Amino acid sequence: MLTRLLVYFAYFLKSSPRYQKTKRFFYSLLEDPGSRLKPYFDVSMIAVVILSVLLLIYEIGNAQANISEWYERGVVSLFVIEYLLRLWLCSDNHKIILAHYEEADYLNIRFRLSKVIGILVTKKLEYISSPLAIIDLLAILPSYRELRVLRLFVIFRLFKLFRYLNSIKLFAEILSSKRFELYTLAIFLGFLIFIGSTALYFFENPSNGGQVSSLFDAFYLSVVTLATVGYGDIAPHTVGGRLVAMVLIFTGLSFIAFFTSIIVSAFSDKMQDMQVNRIYAELGRYRNYIIICGFGRVGQHIARQLEKDRQHFVVIDSDAAKVQDAKRHNYLAIHDDASRNDVLINAGLNNKATAILCTTGDDVINVYITLTSRHLNKDIRILSRANNEENVKKLYQVGATHVIQPFEIAGMVAAQYVGQPVAFEAIVGIISEEKRFIMETVCVHDDSFIIGQAVNDIDFAQRKLILVGVISTNPVHCKHKNRYQVKNQHFYFNPEKYFRLQAGDLLVVLGRKFGIDHFRSQVEISRLKLSRKS
Amino acid sequence: MKRIAIFGYSRMAVETIHRLSESEYQLMFIGGDAAEVGLVAGLGVDSRLVDFRNDDDLRAIGIGIDIDILFCFFPKDSDNVFLTISARALSDSLTIIATVDDPESAEKLLAAGANKIIDPYEICGRKTYAMLTRPDITSIMDETVFGRHDLNIAQIEILAGSRLENTSFSELKSIRKHNVILVGVVDRELGDELHLAVGEKEHKLDAGDVLVVMGSSKDILAFKEDVGSVCVETSDVIG
Numbered sequence: 001m002l003t004r005l006l007v008y009f010a011y012f013l014k015s016s017p018r019y020q021k022t023k024r025f026f027y028s029l030l031e032d033p034g035s036r037l038k039p040y041f042d043v044s045m046i047a048v049v050i051l052s053v054l055l056l057i058y059e060i061g062n063a064q065a066n067i068s069e070w071y072e073r074g075v076v077s078l079f080v081i082e083y084l085l086r087l088w089l090c091s092d093n094h095k096i097i098l099a100h101y102e103e104a105d106y107l108n109i110r111f112r113l114s115k116v117i118g119i120l121v122t123k124k125l126e127y128i129s130s131p132l133a134i135i136d137l138l139a140i141l142p143s144y145r146e147l148r149v150l151r152l153f154v155i156f157r158l159f160k161l162f163r164y165l166n167s168i169k170l171f172a173e174i175l176s177s178k179r180f181e182l183y184t185l186a187i188f189l190g191f192l193i194f195i196g197s198t199a200l201y202f203f204e205n206p207s208n209g210g211q212v213s214s215l216f217d218a219f220y221l222s223v224v225t226l227a228t229v230g231y232g233d234i235a236p237h238t239v240g241g242r243l244v245a246m247v248l249i250f251t252g253l254s255f256i257a258f259f260t261s262i263i264v265s266a267f268s269d270k271m272q273d274m275q276v277n278r279i280y281a282e283l284g285r286y287r288n289y290i291i292i293c294g295f296g297r298v299g300q301h302i303a304r305q306l307e308k309d310r311q312h313f314v315v316i317d318s319d320a321a322k323v324q325d326a327k328r329h330n331y332l333a334i335h336d337d338a339s340r341n342d343v344l345i346n347a348g349l350n351n352k353a354t355a356i357l358c359t360t361g362d363d364v365i366n367v368y369i370t371l372t373s374r375h376l377n378k379d380i381r382i383l384s385r386a387n388n389e390e391n392v393k394k395l396y397q398v399g400a401t402h403v404i405q406p407f408e409i410a411g412m413v414a415a416q417y418v419g420q421p422v423a424f425e426a427i428v429g430i431i432s433e434e435k436r437f438i439m440e441t442v443c444v445h446d447d448s449f450i451i452g453q454a455v456n457d458i459d460f461a462q463r464k465l466i467l468v469g470v471i472s473t474n475p476v477h478c479k480h481k482n483r484y485q486v487k488n489q490h491f492y493f494n495p496e497k498y499f500r501l502q503a504g505d506l507l508v509v510l511g512r513k514f515g516i517d518h519f520r521s522q523v524e525i526s527r528l529k530l531s532r533k534s
Numbered sequence: 535m536k537r538i539a540i541f542g543y544s545r546m547a548v549e550t551i552h553r554l555s556e557s558e559y560q561l562m563f564i565g566g567d568a569a570e571v572g573l574v575a576g577l578g579v580d581s582r583l584v585d586f587r588n589d590d591d592l593r594a595i596g597i598g599i600d601i602d603i604l605f606c607f608f609p610k611d612s613d614n615v616f617l618t619i620s621a622r623a624l625s626d627s628l629t630i631i632a633t634v635d636d637p638e639s640a641e642k643l644l645a646a647g648a649n650k651i652i653d654p655y656e657i658c659g660r661k662t663y664a665m666l667t668r669p670d671i672t673s674i675m676d677e678t679v680f681g682r683h684d685l686n687i688a689q690i691e692i693l694a695g696s697r698l699e700n701t702s703f704s705e706l707k708s709i710r711k712h713n714v715i716l717v718g719v720v721d722r723e724l725g726d727e728l729h730l731a732v733g734e735k736e737h738k739l740d741a742g743d744v745l746v747v748m749g750s751s752k753d754i755l756a757f758k759e760d761v762g763s764v765c766v767e768t769s770d771v772i773g
Contacts, residue, residue, distance in 0.1 A: 301659025355666055383662050402665050406658030411549020414631055414652050418554065418603055422720055422744045423689040426728045437730045441670045464732045468715060471670060484685060486677040493685055494715050506670055
C-alpha cells in the first residue's frame with residue numbers, strides 16, 4: 001500500500017508543472033551558475049552574513065539589543081530555509097523512485113521500497129556530509145544562546161561566504177588541485193617542526209642554560225623561528241639552540257618559497273579556466289548569440305559586422321595568436337578546438353546559440369565542426385565556408401544549412417565587374433547594406449491591412465519603396481507568371497497588379513531603411529488594431 | 535571584342551575564366567611557371583609563360599597596346615602591386631582589377647593604379663553575414679539573380695541620340711509593361727552614385743547616364759528595343 005502510494009506520488013510530482021516550475025525556480029536561484037537570479041541572491045546573502053557577524057561581534061562586549069535579536073532570528077530562519085531548500089534540490093527523489101519502479105516493472109521483479117529509501121537517504125546524507133553543507137549547518141549554531149561556546153561557530157558564517165563568492169571558491173579549487181604538493185609540504189613541515197622542537201627542547205632546556213622549559217615552548221619557538229617571525233619572548237641562548245634556529249630559519253625561507261611557487265603555478269594553470277569561465281558567464285547573460293569558429297580574415301570580417309549591428313557572438317579558435325587578436329578587439333574569444341563536443345556544448349550550442357559559423361581556412365576542420373554541431377543540435381543554423389568546390393557537397397551532407405565559397409564568389413565578382421560595373425556595384429551594395437537603400441522582407445501577417453489586398457492597391461511608390469517580388473509557399477499564387485522555384489518556396493518576381501497577398505507571404509521590398517521600417521510598423525500597427533477590434 | 539589578360543594562377547583566376555564568356559571576351563592567361571600555363575591551357579584558354587617583371591615582355595603580350603582589362607591574381611600582394619605599377623605605366627586607359635590577400639595592401643594597389651580591388655575574404659565575410667542576418671533575401675538572390683534562373687540585373691547606358699536622352703526619370707514609370715524593375719539611375723551630372731528609382735529627386739536623363747534594371751534577359755531586351763538604347767549588356771550577375 002505504502003509502495004503504491006509512494007509511486008503514485010512520484011508520478012504526480014513528475015507530471016506536475018507547478019512542482020517542476022517551483023524546483024526550477026529554486027535551482028536557478030540557489031545553484032545554477034548561469035542564472036540571472038543567482039548573483040542577486042548571492043549578493044543579498046553576503047550582506048546578510050556580514051551584518052549578522054558584525055552584530056554577533058558587537059554583542060561580545062555589549063548587551064544584546066532587541067533589534068539584533070530579531071535580526072538574528074530572521075537570519076537563522078533564512079539559513080534554515082536555505083539549508084532545507086538545498087537539501088531538497090540536491091537530488092530528485094521522485095525520479096529515483098520511478099527509475100527503480102519502472103526497472104522492476106520491466107524486469108518483472110519485486111520493487112523493494114526499503115532499497116530505494118536507502119538510496120534516497122544515502123543521497124541526502126552525501127549532501128549533508130559535504131563541506132559546504134556542514135558549513136551551512138554550523139553557521140546556524142551561534143544563534144543557540146544557551147551554549148555560549150557555540151558562539152565560536154560565528155566563524156562558520158564567514159566560511160559560508162564560500163558559497164557566494166566565486167573568487168573564494170576558485171581559491172579553494174586551486175588549493176584542492178594542488179593537494180598532493182601541499183600534503184607533501186605539510187608532511188615535510190611536520191617533520192621539520194618535530195625535529196626542531198625536539199632539538200630546541202634538548203639544547204635550550206633550563207638545565208643547559210636555556211629558556212625552554214616545556215615541550216610546548218620548544219614547539220612554539222620552532223614554529224616562530226621557522227616562520228622567520230622572531231617575537232623575542234623566547235630566544236635560543238645556547239650554541240646548539242642557535243645552530244638549530246639558523247637551520248630552521250633557512251629551511252623556513254625555502255618552505256615559504258616552495259609554498260608560494262605552488263600557489264602561483266596553480267593560479268597560472270587555472271588562469272585559462274578562469275578566463276573561459278568568465279566568457280561562459282558572459283554568454284549566459286545574453287538572450288542569444290552566434291558562435292564563430294575560426295578568426296581568420298573571414299571570421300574577423302563577420303565579427304566586425306556583428307559588432308556593428310550590436311549582435312552578441314563568441315569566437316572559438318585553436319590558434320592562440322588569433323584568439324589574442326580577437327581579445328584585443330574586446331571580443332569574447334575561447335582558445336580551444338571547436339570540433340570538440342564539450343567545447344561547443346559549453347559555448348552554448350544547445351542553449352542560446354542561434355547559429356554557428358565555420359569560417360576556418362581548412363575545409364577538413366569546417367566539415368568536422370559542421371558534423372559535430374549538427375550531431376549535437378539538429379535545428380541550429382550552420383553556415384560553413386568551403387575553399388574547394390568538391391567539399392561543398394560534403395558540407396551539405398554533414399548538415400550545413402548554407403555553404404559559402406569565398407574564391408567562387410570573388411571570381412564571380414571579378415568577372416561581373418568587367419561587364420557591368422554599375423549593376424554589379426548596385427547589387428553588391430544593396431545586398432551588403434552598403435548603399436543608402438537596402439532590400440528586405442516584410443511579412444504579411446494575419447489581420448494586417450495588406451492581407452487579401454492586390455499589390456496595386458498598396459501604393460509602394462507613394463511609400464517610396466520598390467516591390468521586387470513576393471516569396472510564398474501558398475499554392476494560390478501558382479497561376480501567376482514570373483515564378484521562380486527557390487528551395488521549397490516560390491519567388492514571384494515583379495508580381496502583377498492583381499496579385500493578392502496571403503498570410504505568410506513575404507514581400508521583398510527595396511528602399512531606404514527607415515522607409516521599410518515605417519511600412520513594416522504600419523503593417524504591425526494595423527494588425528494590432530484589427531485584433532483589438534475583433 | 536575586349537581583350538583580357540589574367541596574370542597568376544589561383545582558384546579565383548580559374549573561376550573568373552569560367553565566368554567570362556569567350557564569345558564576349560578574348561582571354562589570355564599569363565603564368566609564372568610551365569605547370570600553371572599547362573593547367574590553364576587545358577581549359578582552352580590562350581596561355582603564355584611570361585616574366586611580369588619585364589616591361590618588354592608585358593608590351594609583347596599587348597599591355598599598353600590592345601589589352602583592355604588586366605586581372606592581377608598572384609597570391610602575393612607584392613607581385614600584384616608590382617604588376618599594377620608596370621601596367622599602369624604602360625597604359626593609362628587600362629582597367630586593372632587586382633585581388634588582395636592582406637587588407638592593408640588594398641590602399642597600395644589603389645595607389646599603384648588599380649581600378650578595382652577584390653578581397654575574397656571580405657566578400658565571403660559579407661556573404662556569410664548577409665546569409666546570417668537576411669537569409670530570405672540572400673537565398674532568393676542566390677537562386678535567381680546569382681543562380682540558375684533567368685533573372686538578371688543589367689545596366690543600360692544612355693547613348694547620345696537615344697530616345698531616353700533629355701527625358702525625365704519619372705517618365706520611365708511606363709517601364710512596368712516590360713516586366714522589368716527599374717532599380718535606379720546613375721546621373722553623371724551628380725557623380726557616379728546610384729539613385730534609387732523611387733523617393734529620389736527628379737533626374738533628367740542625359741547621354742552617359744546609366745539605368746540599372748532587373749528582369750529576365752528577354753524582358754530586358756524588349757525594354758532596350760522600346761527605349762531605343764544602343765548599348766545593353768545583360769548577364770547573370772555574379773552567377
